[in-house]
Amino acid sequence: MLRTLQRALLIAVAGAALGLAVNTGSPRRIPVIAPPKTAPQPADFVPLADARQLWQGGAAFFLDARAPADYKAGHIAGAYNLPAEDFDARYPETATMLTPETVIVTYCDGLECDLSHHLTDRLRELGYRNVRILQNGWTAWRQAGLTTATGAKP
Amino acid sequence: MKIFNFILRLVIGGVFVVAGAMKIWNPGGFANDIANYRLLPAALVNLVAIILPAVEVLAGGLLMAGIWKKPSALLIAGMMAIFLAGITQAVYRHLDIRCGCFSTIEARHVGLTALAEDFGLFCAAVWLAFWYKDSHES
Numbered sequence: 001m002l003r004t005l006q007r008a009l010l011i012a013v014a015g016a017a018l019g020l021a022v023n024t025g026s027p028r029r030i031p032v033i034a035p036p037k038t039a040p041q042p043a044d045f046v047p048l049a050d051a052r053q054l055w056q057g058g059a060a061f062f063l064d065a066r067a068p069a070d071y072k073a074g075h076i077a078g079a080y081n082l083p084a085e086d087f088d089a090r091y092p093e094t095a096t097m098l099t100p101e102t103v104i105v106t107y108c109d110g111l112e113c114d115l116s117h118h119l120t121d122r123l124r125e126l127g128y129r130n131v132r133i134l135q136n137g138w139t140a141w142r143q144a145g146l147t148t149a150t151g152a153k154p
Numbered sequence: 155m156k157i158f159n160f161i162l163r164l165v166i167g168g169v170f171v172v173a174g175a176m177k178i179w180n181p182g183g184f185a186n187d188i189a190n191y192r193l194l195p196a197a198l199v200n201l202v203a204i205i206l207p208a209v210e211v212l213a214g215g216l217l218m219a220g221i222w223k224k225p226s227a228l229l230i231a232g233m234m235a236i237f238l239a240g241i242t243q244a245v246y247r248h249l250d251i252r253c254g255c256f257s258t259i260e261a262r263h264v265g266l267t268a269l270a271e272d273f274g275l276f277c278a279a280v281w282l283a284f285w286y287k288d289s290h291e292s
Contacts, residue, residue, distance in 0.1 A: 005225075015205065016208065019205040019209065023204040030185055031200055034200040085180065110251065118186075
């Protein structure tokens with residue numbers, strides 16, 4: 001039994017080394033120690049009522065930061081899907097519809113979800129000035145009885 | 155019985171190889187899934203997202219290949235115990251988060267289905283690690 005335990009530990013250590021080595025060589029590598037996050041400020045969020053007005057007036061571009069499968073299952077009507085986790089691959093198709101001045105509302109789902117935060121950070125890095133987060137977006141929108149859509153397209 | 159254990163090894167090992175490989179493919183997405191469980195300090199999330207999938211692939215691969223069967227099954231059982239604890243606390247805390255069990259392409263959220271599946275895997279791994287007897291023990 002002791003030998004089994006020792007060998008199990010050895011596999012774990014070897015796996016850890018393998019993982020670190022693979023990450024070093026991977027094009028999608030992530031920093032081993034995550035840099036501390038700056039917490040979003042109140043000004044980074046758009047209240048639901050304002051988002052609704054923007055949506056009704058067609059004054060904002062809504063971006064769904066969730067995975068394609070979640071988007072397909074249901075999203076804010078007219079919102080485009082730009083998964084935060086696949087930003088680099090999916091950004092070009094969205095970029096053609098945006099200018100640095102475009103008012104953008106990002107959202108994901110759940111109070112703990114920070115995909116919309118990541119997406120907002122990435123967009124701001126690229127020079128978009130009017131990006132705000134609709135917190136708990138999908139749930140809040142649905143519960144308010146606002147217009148939704150399903151499928152892979154907006 | 156022998157053939158049953160053989161198939162069980164292939165299935166459990168295979169599940170771990172596939173699950174690990176899919177996570178290695180998208181470490182950033184997996185790190186986000188781990189962070190959503192709200193269990194680990196933020197500084198450790200990436201480290202776990204880098205290491206864990208590789209350990210899964212290695213242990214699963216060894217179990218499939220029949221090398222160090224018991225140690226790899228024991229390690230898999232240990233990982234399953236941790237995953238079960240993570241999902242249980244998420245369900246208990248009503249966190250509506252993605253399971254992250256296989257990869258970031260699955261939309262499955264944590265819930266009773268994920269718990270049941272993981273419990274099945276855990277039992278199978280415990281069986282292989284402790285009660286499974288074959289001619290040459292390792």
